[in-house]
Amino acid sequence: MLKTLIVLLLIGILASLVAGFVFFYQDKGRSKRVLYALGVRVTLAVIMMLCIFIGLMTGQLALNAPWL
Helix, strand or coil, X not given: CHHHHHHHHHHHHHHHHHHHHHHHHHXXXXXXXXXXXXXXXXXXXXXXXXXXXXXXXXXXXCCCCCCC
16 A cells, blocks of 8 residues: 555656646746646655655565665
8 A cells, every 4th residue: 555655656746747847848938837836746755755764664675675
């Protein structure tokens, strides 16, 4: 469940990135849609980091890197 939520948040971040790119070129800097897309992207990134932290603390996610 948590991994699915993290993947969905990542997809949302990428969608917001693409939307910001499109808004930037369509509006040529005359509207605030780019800033709204940035705000959405930052909010989704913070939520994703919180989900990863909660997953690591509860044991739902594990660090399996060989160098750790």
